[in-house]
Amino acid sequence: MKAFANFVGATLVVILGGISIAAEPLQDIYTTDxxxxxxxxARQAGVPLMVVFSTDDCPYCVRLKNxxxxxxxxNGKLSKKVLLREFNIDIGGKVTDFDGExxxxxxxxSRYDIYATPTVVLVDYDGEPLATPIVGYNEPDAYTEQxxxxxxxxxxxLAALRSPQFTAVVPDQxxxxxx
Numbered sequence: 001m002k003a004f005a006n007f008v009g010a011t012l013v014v015i016l017g018g019i020s021i022a023a024e025p026l027q028d029i030y031t032t033d034x035x036x037x038x039x040x041x042a043r044q045a046g047v048p049l050m051v052v053f054s055t056d057d058c059p060y061c062v063r064l065k066n067x068x069x070x071x072x073x074x075n076g077k078l079s080k081k082v083l084l085r086e087f088n089i090d091i092g093g094k095v096t097d098f099d100g101e102x103x104x105x106x107x108x109x110s111r112y113d114i115y116a117t118p119t120v121v122l123v124d125y126d127g128e129p130l131a132t133p134i135v136g137y138n139e140p141d142a143y144t145e146q147x148x149x150x151x152x153x154x155x156x157x158l159a160a161l162r163s164p165q166f167t168a169v170v171p172d173q174x175x176x177x178x179x
Contacts, residue, residue, distance in 0.1 A: 122154035130154035
């Protein structure tokens with residue numbers, strides 16, 4: 001009987017420990033080279049995809065991640081607003097594009113006119129920009145404010161694009177034009 005009680009106790013510790021771990025917000029920023037998968041995840045969540053373009057030797061990228069992005073991720077303040085992913089432009093090779101095709105990373109990067117790092121771009125599920133990119137980094141408070149405004153703008157643009165009220169109106173081709 002004592003062995004059974006110990007087993008039940010140990011099982012509860014494992015289960016409850018797993019629940020507390022699962023309930024914690026993400027603790028880090030994930031990198032990717034598969035944008036088709038990330039776009040699918042963003043679509044499922046109904047949020048824009050936020051891509052942080054960085055390089056290996058960029059001290060401002062490190063500061064942005066440590067002073068702004070990680071605290072926002074750890075506090076859960078981005079979890080229902082965007083799907084955040086980092087893309088290191090130094091990796092080279094090929095990446096999986098939004099349509100599932102493999103493309104050279106420099107072609108992918110040039111699409112967004114990345115000329116400095118860090119650059120944050122918010123895109124829809126096809127990789128189309130939803131707001132003006134944020135280029136560079138200076139100080140955390142102003143950047144956080146600018147980031148929140150950009151996320152809000154991208155979210156509203158994405159909502160408008162998904163709304164049936166804003167779909168393109170195609171003229172009726174079945175009636176002949178008046179002469």
